[in-house]
Amino acid sequence: MLTNNIMREVRLEYDGATLMSTEFKEQITKISSMTLLGNVYRDFENNCIHQMVDIELAKGVELADIDKIPYMKLHRHIHMQIVGGKEIHSVIIRNTHHTIGIGAVVSDAYVVAGSRIGRSGSCLILRGTPSGITAIVDGFKKWNDRCKISVVRPIDESEVIEGADLTNKQLEVFNRAWELGYYEKDSSTKAGEVADSLGIARVTVSGHLRHIEEKMALLLARRLGIY
Known part of the structure; x- marks a missing residue:
């Protein structure tokens, strides 16, 4: 439960060149852009998270190729729509990348819908208390400190945080x-x-x-x- 009435929204960004020097290279060469719609389920026992995302595949890449990414598995294709001339697929994936554990035990801050990763870079949108956000930011800095951090705005705790309402x-x-x-x-x-x-x-x-x-x-x- 979030204990402060006023929370923060912080954006943590990595540029494309930084991501290309990490294990995310294989992902962003296959998936040009991926945007988080919501977390469906976090499986602590198997150290994975099931996420609903929008993806744009790179040229020549098929949906089945997602399973070739070492830490990712396509579970279900839900919908495809044309946006700005591009095919955008809504899918559910199983993600086992070790960064999903960053902030897993933090109860007062979350990575929320709208967060994205692709060839141009990544932007994680964090919402929560200052201490919770700090814990997540510190975790990502330990993974790779070549990031940019910006405070967007304070928000009220009554705003819905996706993925937090399953019993x-x-x-x-x-x-x-x-x-x-x-x-x-x-x-x-x-x-x-x-x-x-x-x-x-x-x-x-x-x-x-x-x-x-x-x-x-x-x-x-x-x-x-x-x-």
Whole structure:
């Protein structure tokens, strides 16, 4: 829970040349631009995070090539739209890059929707208390200190922070559904099987899965400007 009424918004940026000298080189040569829409689920046990993002692929790169990035796996393709003559794909990815652990235990600051990374560089939008943001910034500086930091504005804690509204039970159900292949293309796994494996009511599991799917849909609707 955020304890201060007034929080900060800080932007942490790396230029393209800096990223090209890191392990992100393989990503940004395949994905010209990637923008965070929201975090779907953080799996602490497997040290990964499932994210909904908008991506623009580099010329000649296909969606399947995302799996060639060592720390990234394409989970689901949701939508494609033409924006400014470019194909923008909305997808869910599984991210295991070690920087996702930076700030994982910080409860009062977050990397929020709109953060992006691509060939031109990256911009992480951080919102939270000064101490929480400092902890995240310090973590990224330890990874690579060639960054630019700017304070944007104070914000009220009533503003929604994407990815922070799933309960532990919902996360547990999502994790089990994921393990059983419920979200895989052409999957034959039913909600009842997820419920049976957890020993809880099927109606409860169906409700949790519906909430998660509604959240994904809401993130996409906001991105498309229809909500």
